[in-house]
Amino acid sequence: MDWGRAKNVLIYAFLLLNLVLGYQLWNGVREQRDSNLDITSLENNTQRMMDEKQIRVLAKIPTETPELAKIAYRFVDGDQxxxxxxxxxxxxxxxxxxxxxxxxxxxxxxxxxxxxxxxxxxxxxxxxxxxxxxxxxxxxxxxxxxxxxxxxxxxxxxxxAIEISYPEEEKPQRVLSASKALGNLIENFLPEGSVVTEIELGYYGEVFDSDAHLPAAPAWRFMLESGKEYYVQGISGDVISPNTEKTKE
Known part of the structure; x- marks a missing residue:
């Protein structure tokens, strides 16, 4: 057996293995960085306002901004x-x-x-x-x-129990980014000392005792440590606080 040649083969194999493992590690770090947008993604004035109002964000700030359309829904058996x-x-x-x-x-x-x-x-x-x-x-x-x-x-x-429908006149639109929605909340709506614990994209639907089709729009939900919640309409950017049942622009 040619031990010198075998030794070279093993060295090259280990080098190749290290390259593969290094690439996987780099790729994983990159994906994690891209999917976990931290507060540095917020505008500078928003970050300054966070410091002044002592607001903390413990939730991951999503990066997704899909194209979503408004929907309609109705209660199948009335309000149960x-x-x-x-x-x-x-x-x-x-x-x-x-x-x-x-x-x-x-x-x-x-x-x-x-x-x-x-x-x-x-x-x-x-x-x-x-x-x-x-x-x-x-x-x-x-x-x-x-x-x-x-x-x-x-x-x-x-x-x-509800039935969801998709009005033909409602076309998909790119939703507002979570970072912009959060920035608006921090600068204009969140009280001092607020702690944001959860951020999630979904649809906001009001509950009415009605047999008619009711509208629902894409919205970001922001949950605070205090239990209070805010919704930011994903298309218009309007802010809704169900605790007060008022819509703010």
Missing amino acids: RGKTVDLPAPVDSKLIFSPRELASALKNTLPDIDQYRYDEVASSADVFVLHPLVDGKWPLFKIEMKLLGSNQKIISYQRQ
């Missing part, structure tokens, strides 16, 4: 918010964190539950809040299905 329906058999509440297993456990009672997403920040120990999904991805905020629990079991639910 106060009606509680018992499950045929209790379900382990731990399944709420495993969407596939939860859907399997409740498919006979709620066959479309896989079209809902769990909202951890809106939930409590025994009330699990889920929102219907638009296009299977974007949560329709303010429209809720509540799974009610007791002794670590889900025993009943409350549901607002």
Whole structure:
């Protein structure tokens, strides 16, 4: 055996392996940097206002700005918010964190539950809040299905069954970036000492007792540590604070 040649082959193999591992590490860091936009993406005056008002942002600032259209929805069986329906058999509440297993456990009672997403920040120990999904991805905020629990079991639910439609006149538009929406909030709306804990893109739908089709627009939801929430309309940039039920421009 030519040990010199074998040695050279091993050296080249290790060099190639190091190059591959180095590229994977660099690519992973780049993807993480691109997907986790930090507060340096905010404009300088916004960052100064953060310091002056002692506002902290603990949530990741999303970078996505998809093209989304306004939708319409209507309640299928009227407004059923106060009606509680018992499950045929209790379900382990731990399944709420495993969407596939939860859907399997409740498919006979709620066959479309896989079209809902769990909202951890809106939930409590025994009330699990889920929102219907638009296009299977974007949560329709303010429209809720509540799974009610007791002794670590889900025993009943409350549901607002809806039907979503897509008006032909509504064309997809590029949504406002999360950083711009957050900048507007910081400079004009958030009180001193606010802590932003969650930022998510979805749709904002008002709840009215009506059989008519109701409009819903793309919106960024900003949750504060205090429990207060703000929505920034993704097309117009209007700011909505459901706590006061006022729309601000």
